[in-house]
Amino acid sequence: MCYIHHLITGEWIDAVTRLPNKKFAERVIEELKSSAEEFFALNMKLDFLASDQSTLNFVLSRVSSVIKHSVRIPKDFVFKLDDKNFLIIIHGISEGEAQKISQRIKDSLHYLLLTYGTQKIQVNCEIEISKIGGVR
Secondary structure (H helix, E strand, O other): OOOOOOHHOOOOOOOOOOOOOOOHHHHHHHHOOOOOEEEEEEEEEOOOOOOHHHHHHHHHHHHHHHHHHHHOOOOEEEEEEEEOOOEEEEEOOOHHHHHHHHHHHHHHHHHHHHEEOOOEEEEEEEEEEEEEEOOO
């Protein structure tokens, strides 16, 4: 029940993206490690230039929207870890399908050209895929 309290009070929610944050992600990962079901973790590291905090917040908000539209919410989970890092937890698919989802997200972000004021911002990312769970 403490999980719900942390989420409802916003303690485990990123203020900019409105996604669960790193503290909540750590709890979820610990739970999934002992799961018989296999999950895939897509760890995203974004690469873009932001001249100030408001630009950074704008880009992170837009990126989170792209990510949310690339996965099967509420079946999959998206977390905002820190500065320019996100985590996606996916299940019920093969590793090949996880790689396709990863590539689709990378392509979507690469072709997303953001404009903030007079700034043109190109977003690139690297995604590492790892397995969680699958304990038999």
